[in-house]
Amino acid sequence: MEIASIYKKFEASASISTDTRKISKGDMYFALKGDNFDGNKFVKQAFESGAKHCIVDDKNAVINDNCILVDDVLTTLQNLANYHRKTINIPIISLTGSNGKTTTKELIKAVLSTSYKVDATKGNLNNHIGVPLTLLSFTKDLDFGIVEMGANHQKEIEFLCGIAEPNFGLITNFGKAHLEGFGGEEGVIKGKSELYDYLKANEKTVFINSDDPKQLKQINSYHNIKTFGKTKENDCIVEFKSANPYVNLSYNNIDIHSQLIGDYNYGNIAVAVAIGQYFEVKTENIKKAIESYQPNNNRSEIINRHTTKIILDAYNANPTSMLAALKNLKQLNADRKYLFLGDMFELGKEAEKEHQTIANFTEDNFDENIFLVGENFYKTTTKSTTKKFKSFEDLKPLLKNLDLKNSTVLIKGSRGMALERILELL
Incomplete structure (x- = not known):
């Protein structure tokens, strides 16, 4: 079945599910496979739990007319997500990095939500399955969708960009994470920079921390950049004040007292401020959003x-x-x-x-x-x-x-x- 036909059934479904234990009535169930499980074996259970359609790639799993047989369930999920992204056509802000992705995503969402209708990646659903699920949860009435992208090997961010097709993007930092999969620290920089490569190739906008020479080097010669940092040369000036223990900073001559610890969170807060400024969020709303954000889920x-x-x-x-x-x-x-x-x-x-x-x-x-x-x-x-x-x-x-x-x-x-x-x- 063509993606366009599956998409019509998706539109008529309540939501997407990949876990029969969490299915709600009217859901479209995707029978994903993993190293230790095969979702095709749970189709009967999915229907009993209220699924409206089941996407399967094992012909033996087709037990009624509401089963849709495809070549590969995961590929279908990814293609459907990209089709949906094109259909709703909302601005997508994507971010990746070695550290601070989820915190930064939540800060950006908090700032933009003071003035716009925004949705974002839930938790850390940021991989080849999580990104499609995130996109499929977005609706056309949103002003922005924020998509977090994680990776532990080369070409993964490039692949996720092909699904999400972001309009704006940022990298929190380049650190010593997933060294085994990336092949060392230089591999991390190359792999994460695939987001910059996509944005540059498609003439999209990059938000970049001008205090980070590693990032500036990766985006060299690209003109569509919005910089943020501590000096007056930046498009958005965010002055670091202190971090004992909470990060305090200044923007537009107004002090912002966050509930995040450690000076390493300065950049995460600053990019949220910069994105807020770019999309004309009032300074008092930026301040309120940053100061109200509380870290959770064992993060700082x-x-x-x-x-x-x-x-x-x-x-x-x-x-x-x-x-x-x-x-x-x-x-x-x-x-x-x-x-x-x-x-x-x-x-x-x-x-x-x-x-x-x-x-x-x-x-x-x-x-x-x-x-x-x-x-x-x-x-x-x-x-x-x-x-x-x-x-x-x-x-x-x-x-x-x-x-x-x-x-x-x-x-x-x-x-x-x-x-x-x-x-x-x-």
Whole structure:
């Protein structure tokens, strides 16, 4: 069946679902396959749960006339998303980067939502499945759609751009993330810059942090740029004031007091301000949106428990974000500081070196109360005062006896480490 015909059935459906456990009445179910599952096997369950149509790529899954047999379910989902994007024809703002993507996306949404009707990627649905689902959730009455794009190998951002066809874009930063898949730090820069390449090739607009020479180098010779930064030469001037612990900045002679910690969040806030300015959002609305935004889902959250301040940043980690979090902790005022650091994943052959670098920095800048968790950190060479644990289970018995009164605690690690579990035991 042609995409145009499937699209008509999509328009008549309630929404899209890829999980039979979450189907609502009238949904269109896409029977996706993975390494350990085959959605074709759950078609009967999908109809019983209320699905109106099921998209399948196994002829044995066709159990009634409401099953649509295609060559490949995932490709059909992606093609349908692109067809929908063309049909609704709303401005799309896309962003990628090594760190801060989701926070930046939420900040941009908060700013624009003060003046426009806006929708954005839910959570971190930012891959080859998440981006199509995001696009298919957008409606033609929106003023803007914001699409977050994640990647862990070359050509992935290029592929996602082909689906989303963004009108505007930005890269939060280039960091040491997914080094294994990208083939090193230069590979990260090349891979993430595929967003710039698409925007440049299609004469679309780029928002760029002029304080980041790596980004300026990648977009060299392109004229359709809107810069933001700390100096008066920028299209949008956002002055950094302080970060102790929350980021404070100034825009249009008005101070903005965010609820985000760490100077590394300056760029994330500044681009949201720049996009707000570009689309003529009033300064007071920009200020209100930034100051009202609260981080959640284990991303740079500050949790106060009596006299203990906990910085929970356990959603993910890579060498760049880990170092930034440690530098931020170093400059904070606190009687005592505790560090719980978990392994950083997807570093490939660089894993040993990068974990040792973090361990060295930690010991050079903090005297005590250092706890390293995970197989990679366990292999590092450290002082006797640094406590290392192969797993979270090995760490657990120690947590119940710690006295954290009048202290600041940093919890950071990759998603697979799930270090937020520490909170239950402190």
